[in-house]
Amino acid sequence: MDTDAALAQALPAAVRARLLSARLSGAEARLVLDGEGLDAAARDALEHAARAGLAAQGLAAHIAVLGSKAPAALKTAPGATPAPPRIIAIASGKGGVGKSTLAANLAVALHRLGRRVGLVDADIYGPSAPRLMGNAAMRATAHDKRLIPVASAFGPAVLSMAHLVEPGKALAWRGPMAAGALGQLIAADWGTPETGGAELLIVDLPPGTGDVQLTMVQRHKPAGAVIVSTPQDLALIDAARAVQLFAQTGVPIIGLVENMAGYLCPHCGAVSDPFGSGGAEAMAREMGLDFLGRIPLTLAIRAASDAGTPPAAGDTPEAQGFARIAARLAAWLDAHNA
Ligand code: ADP
Numbered sequence: 001m002d003t004d005a006a007l008a009q010a011l012p013a014a015v016r017a018r019l020l021s022a023r024l025s026g027a028e029a030r031l032v033l034d035g036e037g038l039d040a041a042a043r044d045a046l047e048h049a050a051r052a053g054l055a056a057q058g059l060a061a062h063i064a065v066l067g068s069k070a071p072a073a074l075k076t077a078p079g080a081t082p083a084p085p086r087i088i089a090i091a092s093g094k095g096g097v098g099k100s101t102l103a104a105n106l107a108v109a110l111h112r113l114g115r116r117v118g119l120v121d122a123d124i125y126g127p128s129a130p131r132l133m134g135n136a137a138m139r140a141t142a143h144d145k146r147l148i149p150v151a152s153a154f155g156p157a158v159l160s161m162a163h164l165v166e167p168g169k170a171l172a173w174r175g176p177m178a179a180g181a182l183g184q185l186i187a188a189d190w191g192t193p194e195t196g197g198a199e200l201l202i203v204d205l206p207p208g209t210g211d212v213q214l215t216m217v218q219r220h221k222p223a224g225a226v227i228v229s230t231p232q233d234l235a236l237i238d239a240a241r242a243v244q245l246f247a248q249t250g251v252p253i254i255g256l257v258e259n260m261a262g263y264l265c266p267h268c269g270a271v272s273d274p275f276g277s278g279g280a281e282a283m284a285r286e287m288g289l290d291f292l293g294r295i296p297l298t299l300a301i302r303a304a305s306d307a308g309t310p311p312a313a314g315d316t317p318e319a320q321g322f323a324r325i326a327a328r329l330a331a332w333l334d335a336h337n338a
Contacts, residue, residue, distance in 0.1 A: 010057055015050045020066065020138070023153065025309065028060045030153035032135070035065035064151040066138070085118060085190055085201045088329065089222040089251070092229060093238020095126070095207035098259035099228045101305055102295070102322075103204035104132040105312035106226075109319075109326030110200065111155030112312070118149055118198035120185050121160030122216060123206045129160045134308030140164055140188075147188035149198075154313045157198065159185040179215055186220055200333070209241040217249045224254040224332065226292065231261050231279035239280070243287060254332045255290035256280050257325060260297040290332075293325040 007029055008022040020032040031050055035043045043065050054061040090103040100123060107119040121129035130136035133152040140163040141148045147164075149157035161181060191197020203222065205213055217225075225246045229239035239256070246253050258280035262271050274297065284291040295301070301318050304311040312322035 011053045029054050030062045033065045066151045085198045087201045087222040089203050089225040091205045091242045093242045097230050100128040105310050105322040107156040107202040108154045108310045108312040109322040116199045117156045118190050118201045119156045119158045120203045122182050127160040127162035130162045133158050209245045224252045228257050229280045231276040255292035256284040257292050258294040261294040263297040292328050295321050
């Protein structure tokens, strides 16, 4: 039996009956439980039983209870419409530079800074957030015609086309349908401040700077954008186009992030620069933009991403890199709070 299965077996039967996933990472257990149809008290009891079961095994617990929220918890004051979450767009001029990786890890790092964050995967044609956040097996539900985001074991709830349709199906969609689908993801029931709902949505835009991206930016009016590039010249030229796209639509650019900067060989410890180095920082300086930080190319980031455990959730140097960028982003948001 693997460790995750052993963890599941050791839980109380009532918890096991509602267990969607159990993952052991060191002395920390991450559980996702199905709370569908339970009221607030029953959910609390379920979470409490799970926590007690884990504490008995000497494990720290991170528990997410999924499903429609209890009606009482959803209620806001009559007539009060909660402010929609602020949107931060994560963009790149081209694919494969690590935009989705950055979006997911920034969401997790912001959550760890105490921000209430949701993650929207707007990359309709190549959704990857569910895989990165370890909740690809889950499906989104709906309530009062609004989607309910899918919880993750790492804090931020997530919505992606991959939570709605079979993998590959959205590929056949044309532009307007894709734009409509994105609207549904953003307008989902992200909750209210009283219920711990998202105040901030990190939106992973599709790569590129074409009409699809332009329409999305015009329609959803992000509060700001983060541009991701590798240090490579060609990627930087594409990143400059992304900068223009936001300038053209009047969306402030929070800054640039350089990803895959320097490769630290896990065997010999030598650092090499497969994509050059420092290019994005130099470009930021030339364009008068802030440089938010760099994330190295490491095997640990790729392996953790593939395994559905965002590196930002751990305590490695990689996690610190994401945390530093998240802190700058949080400071920008506070300074630009309309
Ligand atoms: P994009 O969203 O720009 O297309 P992804 O985030 O999907 O890019 O990343 C592309 C691939 O590169 C993925 O396999 C991902 O795990 C890997 N990757 C991204 N950033 C890093 C990094 N800093 N170090 C190692 N691998 C990375």
